[in-house]
Amino acid sequence: MYDTAELSREKQMGGLGAETAREIRVIDLTDFEARRTEITEQLWTAATEIGFFQLSGHDIPQELMDAAFANAQRFFALDDTVKARYPLVKANNSGWESRTQVRPSIGVPDQKESYQITRPHMAGLWPGEAELPGFVSAVLDFEHRCWEVAMRVLSCFADRLGLPREHFTAAHDPESPQYQSTLRLLHYFAVPPELRAAPGRWRAGAHTDFDCLTLLFQRDGQGGLQVCPGKEMDAQEWTSITPSSALITCNIGDMLTRWSDDLLPSNFHRVRGPGPGEYQGDRYSIAYFAQADRDAIVQGPRGTYPPVTAADFLTQRVQANYRPQG
Numbered sequence: 001m002y003d004t005a006e007l008s009r010e011k012q013m014g015g016l017g018a019e020t021a022r023e024i025r026v027i028d029l030t031d032f033e034a035r036r037t038e039i040t041e042q043l044w045t046a047a048t049e050i051g052f053f054q055l056s057g058h059d060i061p062q063e064l065m066d067a068a069f070a071n072a073q074r075f076f077a078l079d080d081t082v083k084a085r086y087p088l089v090k091a092n093n094s095g096w097e098s099r100t101q102v103r104p105s106i107g108v109p110d111q112k113e114s115y116q117i118t119r120p121h122m123a124g125l126w127p128g129e130a131e132l133p134g135f136v137s138a139v140l141d142f143e144h145r146c147w148e149v150a151m152r153v154l155s156c157f158a159d160r161l162g163l164p165r166e167h168f169t170a171a172h173d174p175e176s177p178q179y180q181s182t183l184r185l186l187h188y189f190a191v192p193p194e195l196r197a198a199p200g201r202w203r204a205g206a207h208t209d210f211d212c213l214t215l216l217f218q219r220d221g222q223g224g225l226q227v228c229p230g231k232e233m234d235a236q237e238w239t240s241i242t243p244s245s246a247l248i249t250c251n252i253g254d255m256l257t258r259w260s261d262d263l264l265p266s267n268f269h270r271v272r273g274p275g276p277g278e279y280q281g282d283r284y285s286i287a288y289f290a291q292a293d294r295d296a297i298v299q300g301p302r303g304t305y306p307p308v309t310a311a312d313f314l315t316q317r318v319q320a321n322y323r324p325q326g
Helices: 005-011 036-049 062-076 137-159 254-259 308-320
Strands: 026-028 054-055 095-098 114-116 182-188 202-207 214-216 225-228 238-239 248-252 268-272 281-289
Touching: 026 036, 036 054, 036 137, 036 268, 054 281, 062 137, 062 182, 062 214, 114 137, 137 214, 182 268, 254 281, 254 308
Parallel strands: 026 054
Antiparallel strands: 054 248, 095 114, 114 182, 182 281, 202 268, 214 248, 214 281, 225 238, 225 268
């Protein structure tokens, strides 16, 4: 079973904490194959020191990132009664949910709605062409481009871990019925005027991700993401990550921490509510969670942990961490 000590730590991460400046490195993937060795060292340093980094030169055109956000806004603009036709199927991480995730760190629902796309499990969960013309094909194309970027990064980590270069790529197969990587469209609700002066409000409580690697797309001016890096988190010193419409923000997840025999840390992060004078409106982001196929075996080269299927790892992690509202 998943180590519940991690959950105990998460329950202690709900405080305001302090803010401290840290460098969140921007790593340029331009000319990737020609610069692979250099890029690998930069990724490894950023991942092991902070657990978060940002990517430029990632080959996803700006117009496609902008279009992905436009599609997300189109979906979330649908009436809740329409979105409710595509409800979250938790076992498959597919579909729409709103204000249902309760983080152990804060004990109240995250102030957001989301729509999860997991390729093999979308039957009956797509909006119709009449509702959102072109939505399905555009979203699936964007999801595949995210997969390509994630596999490039993971191939660098495979090199450093002494694993075959395509080790993680083989474990994330979009054509497999066991594929469970997820593209998640996110909408954080605007802050109601009566709550804009209330301290200590969170749009998403402190947590770690369960996957191997997360790619996060944000919008200029729609901030709030903070990271608390390092194994020793007692001080709860948080660093704000400046959102960028051009960069991809990445972080290591719990699955890759286990797969790397703890060499690559999965660190806590949260989305704080905006403070006085900050943008109080709707916040949109898009996350791609690269998590290995259900039947993939997660075990590091040093054998620190016993082998476990990715399905069992995620099931244990999700059941321990999330409790639905009601």
